[in-house]
Amino acid sequence: MEDLILISNLNDFIFCPASIYFHGLYGGADKLTYQSAYQINGTKAHENVDAGKYSTRKSIITALDVYSQEYGVVGKIDIYDKDKKMLIERKKHISVVYDGYVFQLYAQCFSLREMGYDVKRLRIHSIDDNKNYEIACPEDDDDMMKKFCSLVDKMRIFDLEKFHQTNIEKCKKCIYEEACDRSLIE
């Protein structure tokens, strides 16, 4: 069986493939050490969901482990509303709907469908300002679907040994910069 891709890594890979390596390396370490305050806020936003406290309504499913055999992706959904057939991913604060957020939803959507759930709507919710961003389903957006497939293919063949960062701005914003031997910051 081919290697599985973690759904949470789709967005990180777009930011910088090497960051996934550090994310994995420090995944079990003290989060205070390796997450910025902003990211910790984001983690807190997920705590109620991860602990299954979001809702007692039977139509709401939270923090479900999901897997797609077709795309070889595995992860966890945030919220699925059975009545609305809607998959929702909550983020602490959305200023831009990055492609990586959409691809995470796609991967969750494909996984849920393979598992027998009917998903007709996708939504990203920004908690801080209570805004919703409706996302077209993958079958309704050819360009994004092609980009999703291309990303999954690139992740499968990625070789860290051959990777060189070319964008110093990314390193400037990166929480792993001090530990990273690919950083462009002298």
Ligand code: SF4
């Ligand atoms: S420091 Fe730069 S090269 Fe290293 S993981 Fe961060 S963005 Fe990537």
